[in-house]
Amino acid sequence: MxxxxxxxxxxxxxxxxxxxxxxxxxxxxxxxxxxxxxxxxxxxxxxxxxxxxxxxxxxxxxxxxxxxxxxxxxxxxxxxxxxxAVAGRVDERRVGEVLAAGRAFQDAVRHVPRPAFLDVLDDPWSVADRIAWGERAAPTEPALDRLVAAFRPVDAPSRLVHGDLLGNVLFADGAAPAVIDWPPYWRPAGVGAAIAVADAVCWHDLPVAEALALDTGDVAWRQLLVRALVFRIATAVLLGGWDAAQAARHAPLVRAVTEDGTD
The missing domain is CATH 3.30.200 (Phosphorylase Kinase; domain 1)
Known part of the structure; x- marks a missing residue:
C-alpha cells in the first residue's frame, strides 16, 4: 500500500x-x-x-x-x-484548540448509535482500546502493570469519540479547524481529549502539570489520562514498537497519574 x-x-x-x-x-x-x-x-x-x-x-x-x-x-x-482535500496544517502545540474542535465534532455526532462493527474489529488499536477499559488482559510490561493497578471506575456514559485528535486537526487562517481521519471508538466523551493530551505530553513537550490541570469539563480527568496511556502503550507493544526510548517519553506522565492518585 x-x-x-x-x-x-x-x-x-x-x-x-x-x-x-x-x-x-x-x-x-x-x-x-x-x-x-x-x-x-x-x-x-x-x-x-x-x-x-x-x-x-x-x-x-x-x-x-x-x-x-x-x-x-x-x-x-x-x-x-x-x-x-481541505486546507490546513497540523499544529500539536495548539492543544486547547484541538480539544475544542474535537469536542464540537463529537457533540455533532452524539446522536449516532454505536456501530456494530466495533465488536469484531481485531486490529492492535481496537485490542488496545479494550485493554484500556479492562475488557482484555494487558500485555506484560511494567508501565502497563502500574497503570492497570491504578484503574478506577469512570462514571460517564459512552458515545462516539475521535481516538486520535492531536495529529488530525488542521488549522488554516480564516477557517474553523478541520477534523480529519476519524478512528471511531465508543467510550466516555473525554477519552478523545485525554488521548490528545497524553500525546502532547509524551511527544510534543506539553508540561505534565498543564496536562493534569486542564479543565476539560470531564469527570475523572486523571483516570481518563490513565486509560489514554494504557491505550497508547498497549498499541505500541502490540505493534512491536515499544522500546526504552518510548518508555522514557511516557514515564513522567505515567508517574504523575499513578503516584498522585486517581479521580
Missing amino acids: RTRPDAAVLRAFGVGAHRPERLAGGRGLTWRAGPVVLRPHDGVVTDWRSGVLADLTGSPAYRVPRPVATLDGGWRAGPWEAWE
Whole structure:
C-alpha cells in the first residue's frame, strides 16, 4: 500500500486527469490527486464513516472533509477511499484548540448509535482500546502493570469519540479547524481529549502539570489520562514498537497519574 493509487482508482473517483502526490503524515499511505485525498480504506468502517460524515451539517467550530463517492456511487475503489482535500496544517502545540474542535465534532455526532462493527474489529488499536477499559488482559510490561493497578471506575456514559485528535486537526487562517481521519471508538466523551493530551505530553513537550490541570469539563480527568496511556502503550507493544526510548517519553506522565492518585 505504499504504491500510488493506479489509473483505474483515479478514474473511479473522477480524478483521472490528476497525478497523485504523496502527502506528509498518514504513515506515508496518503495521496492527493487534485481536489481529492486518497488513503487505504478500512472496509466496513469506511462505509459507515463516509455515510455519517456525508450527512453531517457544518459548524463554525469545526470543519470536516466530505467523503468522495466513486462514479458508481460507492465509497471504495480497489483498496482506496477518497475525501475532499481541505486546507490546513497540523499544529500539536495548539492543544486547547484541538480539544475544542474535537469536542464540537463529537457533540455533532452524539446522536449516532454505536456501530456494530466495533465488536469484531481485531486490529492492535481496537485490542488496545479494550485493554484500556479492562475488557482484555494487558500485555506484560511494567508501565502497563502500574497503570492497570491504578484503574478506577469512570462514571460517564459512552458515545462516539475521535481516538486520535492531536495529529488530525488542521488549522488554516480564516477557517474553523478541520477534523480529519476519524478512528471511531465508543467510550466516555473525554477519552478523545485525554488521548490528545497524553500525546502532547509524551511527544510534543506539553508540561505534565498543564496536562493534569486542564479543565476539560470531564469527570475523572486523571483516570481518563490513565486509560489514554494504557491505550497508547498497549498499541505500541502490540505493534512491536515499544522500546526504552518510548518508555522514557511516557514515564513522567505515567508517574504523575499513578503516584498522585486517581479521580
